Amino acid sequence: MTTGSGPRPYNFSAGPAAMPEAVLQRAAAEMLDWQGSGMSVMEMSHRGKEFGAICAQAEADFRALLAVPEHFHILFMQGGGLGENAIVPMNLSRGGKVDFVITGSWSAKSQKEALRYCNSHIAASNADSQHTRMPAPSTWQLSDDASYVHLCSNETIHGVEFQELPDLAALGSRAPLVIDFSSHVASRPVDWTRVGLAFGGAQKNLGPAGLTLVIVRDDLVGHALEICPSAFNYRIVADNKSMYNTPPTWAIYIAGLTFQWLRQQAEGALTGVAAIEQRNVDKARLLYDFIDASPFYENRVAPDCRSRMNVPFFLKDESRNEAFLAGAREAGLLQLKGHKSVGGMRASIYNAMPLEGVQALVGYMREFERSHA
Amino acid sequence: MTTGSGPRPYNFSAGPAAMPEAVLQRAAAEMLDWQGSGMSVMEMSHRGKEFGAICAQAEADFRALLAVPEHFHILFMQGGGLGENAIVPMNLSRGGKVDFVITGSWSAKSQKEALRYCNSHIAASNADSQHTRMPAPSTWQLSDDASYVHLCSNETIHGVEFQELPDLAALGSRAPLVIDFSSHVASRPVDWTRVGLAFGGAQKNLGPAGLTLVIVRDDLVGHALEICPSAFNYRIVADNKSMYNTPPTWAIYIAGLTFQWLRQQAEGALTGVAAIEQRNVDKARLLYDFIDASPFYENRVAPDCRSRMNVPFFLKDESRNEAFLAGAREAGLLQLKGHKSVGGMRASIYNAMPLEGVQALVGYMREFERSHA
Secondary structure, X not given: OOOOOOOOOEEOOOOOOOOOHHHHHHHHHOOOOOOOXXXXXXXXXOOOHHXXXXXXXXXXXXXXXOOOOOOEEEEEEOOHHHHHHHHHHHHHOOOOEEEEEEOOXXXXXXXXXXXXXXXXXXXXXXXXXXOOOOOOHHHOOOOOOEXXXXXXXXXXXXXXXXXXXXXXXXXXXOOOEEEEOOOOOOOOOOOHHHOOEEEEEOOOOOXXXXXXXXXXXXXXXXXXXXXXXXXXXXXXXXXXXXXXXXXXXXXXXXXXXXXXXXXXXXXXXXXXXXXXXXXXXXXXXXXXXXXXXXXXXXXXXXXXXXXXXXEEXXXXXXXXXXXXXXXXXXXXXXXXXXXXXXXXXXXXXXXXXXXXXXXXXXXXXXXXXXXXX | OOOOOOOOOEEOOOOOOOOOHHHHHHHHHOOOOOOOOOOOHHHOOOOOHHHHHHHHHHHHHHHHHOOOOOOEEEEEEOOHHHHHHHHHHHHHOOOOEEEEEEOOHHHXXXXXXXXXXXXXXXXXXXXXXXXXXXXXXXXOOOOOOEEEEEEEOEEOOOOEEOOOOOOOOOOOOOOOEEEEOOOOOOOOOOOHHHOOEEEEEOOOOOOOOXXXXXXXXXXXXXXXXXXXXXXXXXXXXXXXXXXXXXXXXXXXXXXXXXXXXXXXXXXXXXXXXXXHHHHHHHHHHHHHHHHHHOOOEEOOOOHHHEOOOEEEXXXXXXXXXXXXXXXXXXXXXXXXXXOOOOOOEEEEOOXXXXXXXXXXXXXXXXXXXXXXX
């Protein structure tokens, strides 16, 4: 493994995941004294002017980065995606019915957790394809009376991604759309006209674990069930500008640095999320094209819904898995083992993964195939 | 303000708060490559062997530091003390009755939030003294049928601390004691024979905001209400060794470094928490003795329940408050403004505050008095 003074290894972890090196370097440099304040960011009162500035800048940068309209709140919360699986229905279900679109492990978990708070209707599922196909929106059985429709816009484990969010109104539903975008947030634009609420844990594409972003439309706030904890009530969190309870200040700071890094990215004439999206398209194409052309590896997801972020793949001869992983570690390619529920391998190639990392992975895969086929 | 190459200023924030400089230095040094792993701790999968080792070591160090018996779980959670105000009754109340001892803002907030989940009985309150006296345990009106008794063992805002935890059995209650020890955890030993559950946000004495420690006795786990979110169900969190959802990995790492720092502390023949307790006693005595002897300042809390951690004080002539705070900042003494609900000043002198910081504060206060009296 490459360590010490050489280049850093490439880290394909599904999350917590690789971060931009520039962000880590700045965090290290500012650790004992943030911009002349005499304090580490970790030592600042969340109610002081220094952290207030950090938090406001992070929110403004995220809003600019993803063009979040003004009638959406940006909330910094805790509990991760699994926490939101309860927090969303406590805030939005009104105890009624919720439509779920099941496309993999994460949407299935969301549906199961929501049963504590509301009735659930499974409007569509790709379980019969082992979560490798996307059920066409035209086939979804949407309810007339759903409080909202939930989907996971990128399934981290199964590697299935919505390439376009559904237009629920065109499908005959009046319900707002809730998306779990944990594992592809800020990797592509979001069409906010189609979304009522989006939530995501930060630990894949935005920063450290322990921070959850919730982007919620004004009119959906204020309808929480009585049993919703105050710390997780969107009305209370929004009214207190994410400072009802002490927020995860360090994680917000690092996410803020990551937002700044994202805004600075450029590819040709493209900047910000448009630039990073182009890079993500190029990275994913390189890896999928190589896998599809190889008789040695395979990806089982339908091409029209393959994730740009999480690429599960298999060696056709799985007896070589351990040798593949050991050789990868030797080559400075870390955390490629697939999720236990799927097996095989998984390369997570989030925003912070440079094209060179995917090139190195493909180079290693090609060489491993040559020497083991 | 002292910045740059000179000594760091002294930070009296109530939380997030000053941290040991050695911890910050190590965190900066390991930022891009934790012990040859090629990864920042923020980039590690929580299920990988590297972070697994960090988390297990943190738990073991905390257990050793506070002599936590084996029949207590140590859980790393999210949501802070305000989150636990809901999470504790969801897990422990069984929908029944809970006794509350009100000694300040934090216990009052806990009581109010619990009403969502259970019946509440106020067994004692010091509200009539503006939270400056401790109601004697012999006067508490404990219920026969309480699921648990809740108290806040150190009130951060009012500066009131239990110098000894009550022996509920001796008071005729069979209920377990729940303590919110957020703002004095690890500043003194805990008598676990008197405690059923202790919780604390990390951001005062243990590390960064975004991490909550819950120490809970075996037999109290497994009785959650059906509406308790899975991510906050002690049974699920314990069974998954705090990794049901992605834990706040960075915060656990920093807390772990802080636990190691605490274990290394020594004062004469004392080590660990005994050493830090002695230092805390010395720091608090220095400050309270100075205030009590001065005609210029005052502390209004009864001497037998004054907090060693949070020292609220007042200038008798409050028209000098702004000048006092401005001069303090000039002298490198930060974040001394009192909580808005109490006013005046507050010096939080947690474990990471050296005696020299309190000496500098007393020196400044003496000089300010001399020049303004």
